[in-house]
Amino acid sequence: APVDSILYVQARNSIWPWSTSLLGRHNYSLSDLPFENLFNQLANDFGFKDLSFADQILPSVDQVAFLLLPSQDSLNLERILILKLKRPFKILCLKCTEANEEVYNSLIKNPNSLEISKGIIAFSLSESALARVKAVNQGLIFSLGSQVDTKKLKSGLLRLYLDSNNLKSFFKQSQYLADKVFTHLINQDIYLTLDNKNNQWTFNLEGGNILNQSSGGQPLVEYLPNDFNFFVSRVNLGGI
Numbered sequence: 084a085p086v087d088s089i090l091y092v093q094a095r096n097s098i099w100p101w102s103t104s105l106l107g108r109h110n111y112s113l114s115d116l117p118f119e120n121l122f123n124q125l126a127n128d129f130g131f132k133d134l135s136f137a138d139q140i141l142p143s144v145d146q147v148a149f150l151l152l153p154s155q156d157s158l159n160l161e162r163i164l165i166l167k168l169k170r171p172f173k174i175l176c177l178k179c180t181e182a183n184e185e186v187y188n189s190l191i192k193n194p195n196s197l198e199i200s201k202g203i204i205a206f207s208l209s210e211s212a213l214a215r216v217k218a219v220n221q222g223l224i225f226s227l228g229s230q231v232d233t234k235k236l237k238s239g240l241l242r243l244y245l246d247s248n249n250l251k252s253f254f255k256q257s258q259y260l261a262d263k264v265f266t267h268l269i270n271q272d273i274y275l276t277l278d279n280k281n282n283q284w285t286f287n288l289e290g291g292n293i294l295n296q297s298s299g300g301q302p303l304v305e306y307l308p309n310d311f312n313f314f315v316s317r318v319n320l321g322g323i
Contacts, residue, residue, distance in 0.1 A: 084227035085215045089160070089253060090151040091227055091244045120310060125149075129164050129206040130195050134186060143186040144168050152212065153253045160253070161212040166190065168202040232274070235289045239276035247272050 084091050119137065126136035134140050141147070150163040168187050190196060190204050197205045197213040205216045218224045227246070236242050247269045276287040 084148070084150050084163075085152055085219055086225040086227050086229060087249050087252075088150050088152040088227045089246055089249045090149075091231075091246075092149040092241065093243075094147045094241045095145065125164060128162065129208070130193055131190075134189055139186055140166070140190075152215070153249075154209070155211055157253060157256045161209045162207060163212050163216060164206045165199075165216075166204050166206070168204070170202065230272075232272075235272075235274040237274070237276045237287055239278035239287070241277035243273070243275040243277075245269070245273040245275075 122136045122141070125131075126134075126140075131140065144166045146165075146167040148163075148165040150165070151160050152163070153159070154161050168190075187202065191198055193206060195206050195208055195213075197207075197217060199205055199216065199220050205213055207213050207216075215224065219226050227244075230246055231244055236244060250269060274289040278285055278287070
């Protein structure tokens with residue numbers, strides 16, 4: 084990820100390489116994440132026309148990363164998706180199949196793709212964005228990894244990092260008042276982890292003073308449609 088990336092989201096396969104029957108644990112994987120609409124949107128955005136993102140691509144990968152970074156003129160945000168594929172012969176990989184090689188061959192033929200190394204492929208509709216990823220891999224520009232406090236980016240199925248300085252730099256170019264106000268609300272980097280414990284999806288959040296937990300209030304989930312993508316409850320907005 085280029086050092087000026089604003090948002091970094093990483094999802095990985097389950098850390099448990101054994102089945103439910105051995106230890107009574109569900110073997111959670113990327114495709115278990117409750118983001119079906121998001122998966123479908125990613126498939127459309129990055130041109131996966133011949134493959135199902137949830138049913139074919141996700142079972143064939145170990146890790147997925149999604150990046151938002153400013154365009155070269157800093158006026159727009161560019162999106163990058165990076166996939167790290169499983170090897171078909173990987174030991175103790177419950178969901179690895181012989182189809183992995185077929186998925187790999189289809190992905191590298193995607194016109195919006197860049198193979199960083201064997202089995203690690205980046206996708207973007209922007210050629211300049213892919214060129215910046217390639218430059219990071221070649222050591223020509225710095226990586227976002229130099230900015231991240233790995234102690235705060237805890238282990239989980241999904242991990243998110245928001246770089247507040249990069250976000251502010253981008254919004255300073257905006258002519259919209261709401262964007263300028265938002266830069267004052269995010270005054271530190273945000274680290275968010277999603278995991279599943281006892282069959283409950285749980286979030287761990289560090290950073291961002293606007294996201295302090297509230298002690299009261301009724302949950303609003305009953306007002307949401309059944310096809311919503313994301314919901315956060317018990318957030319204190321008193322400081323805004």
